[in-house]
Amino acid sequence: MAVYTEVSDDDLAAFVAAYDIGDVVSFKGIAEGVENSNYLLATTKARFILTLYEKRVDKGDLPFFLGLMEHLAERGITCPLPVKARDGEALRTLCGRPAAVVTFLDGVSVKKPTPAHCAELGRALGQLHAAGEGFSIRRPNALSVSGWRPLADAAKGRSDVVQSGLDAEIAAELDVLERAFAKLDLPAGVIHADLFPNNVLFLGDRLSGLIDFYFACDDAYAYDVAVCLNSWCFEPDQSFNVTKGRALLEAYHAARPLSDAEIDALPTLARGSAIRFLLTRLVDWLDTPAGALVKKLDPLEYFRKLRFHQQAGSAADYGWRG
Ligand SMILES: Nc1ncnc2c1ncn2[C@@H]1O[C@H](COP(=O)(O)OP(=O)(O)OP(=O)(O)O)[C@@H](O)[C@H]1O
Numbered sequence: 001m002a003v004y005t006e007v008s009d010d011d012l013a014a015f016v017a018a019y020d021i022g023d024v025v026s027f028k029g030i031a032e033g034v035e036n037s038n039y040l041l042a043t044t045k046a047r048f049i050l051t052l053y054e055k056r057v058d059k060g061d062l063p064f065f066l067g068l069m070e071h072l073a074e075r076g077i078t079c080p081l082p083v084k085a086r087d088g089e090a091l092r093t094l095c096g097r098p099a100a101v102v103t104f105l106d107g108v109s110v111k112k113p114t115p116a117h118c119a120e121l122g123r124a125l126g127q128l129h130a131a132g133e134g135f136s137i138r139r140p141n142a143l144s145v146s147g148w149r150p151l152a153d154a155a156k157g158r159s160d161v162v163q164s165g166l167d168a169e170i171a172a173e174l175d176v177l178e179r180a181f182a183k184l185d186l187p188a189g190v191i192h193a194d195l196f197p198n199n200v201l202f203l204g205d206r207l208s209g210l211i212d213f214y215f216a217c218d219d220a221y222a223y224d225v226a227v228c229l230n231s232w233c234f235e236p237d238q239s240f241n242v243t244k245g246r247a248l249l250e251a252y253h254a255a256r257p258l259s260d261a262e263i264d265a266l267p268t269l270a271r272g273s274a275i276r277f278l279l280t281r282l283v284d285w286l287d288t289p290a291g292a293l294v295k296k297l298d299p300l301e302y303f304r305k306l307r308f309h310q311q312a313g314s315a316a317d318y319g320w321r322g
């Protein structure tokens with residue numbers, strides 16, 4: 001579910017009246033997503049997504065997210081474009097929550113990405129990184145290496161109910177990663193940081209849009225590549241598909257060339273990205289009450305991915321041919 005805040009007809013009518021987007025034709029909550037309340041809003045002019053930003057989104061970050069989507073859309077990236085109301089503001093309030101209207105993108109997300117989808121994704125990610133250059137607002141990645149220990153502490157003493165020995169495994173991994181990340185000095189800029197298949201839309205085999213920029217931040221570009229290797233290139237049996245990895249990396253490299261340092265860092269970055277999603281899923285798993293409507297995501301999926309990366313010797317294990 002992702003409708004935490006119900007919007008009444010009167011509230012909606014008053015809200016839409018501030019825009020030049022036509023009259024409401026239909027308004028429907030969207031089930032997918034876990035962070036915010038999303039509605040599909042159809043008007044006499046077009047379709048839009050209306051998002052009410054829920055508790056986990058820091059209000060102070062919204063100018064970054066909305067400004068970034070505008071910056072990227074102006075540079076040819078197919079991402080939602082925030083729609084300004086007549087007073088020139090895209091960020092408004094609805095039902096006591098910060099809210100925005102963005103353009104609707106056609107397409108569907110793929111459940112089982114093929115190598116062709118991975119190539120499309122790699123190319124779009126490279127283009128996204130290049131297009132983000134020059135964006136003026138900064139947002140450090142709160143879920144990078146300095147954010148992992150506090151998450152592990154939040155789960156400490158409880159994670160063994162998910163898997164015996166998990167606390168100790170996480171602590172040992174963090175010791176390794178904190179040292180390894182301290183040595184990295186990689187090209188950085190705006191990254192999406194959560195470009196999972198559910199946040200990428202396709203029309204057939206062609207990528208038609210990127211959505212959900214609410215984890216976007218400043219970090220190493222190659223970390224974003226590692227997030228995608230994790231979320232696009234493993235099979236349901238948790239084996240890594242080298243053909244998909246190669247398709248993703250080669251298409252990315254063609255759009256934004258990877259340096260030798262970035263390529264060498266991939267196993268470390270993939271481990272880091274695996275622990276990031278393991279930890280956020282673990283804390284959510286432990287903190288979400290039984291019976292809550294939110295779909296809980298399996299932390300152990302990322303523990304198994306982490307195991308693979310711990311064995312990876314070089315980028316060749318991800319399909320990189322140099
Ligand atoms: N601009 C858009 N165009 C078309 N569909 C969209 C758009 N924005 C969101 N959606 C739809 O709404 C769903 C939820 O959106 P989104 O992923 O942004 O939500 P979220 O609550 O931030 O979720 P999560 O962080 O779990 O991915 C998407 O899966 C997609 O189906």
Ligand SMILES: N[C@@H](CCO)C(=O)O
Binds near residue numbers: 196277281
């Ligand atoms: N993509 C995240 C969910 C938050 O967007 C995950 O799979 O853990």
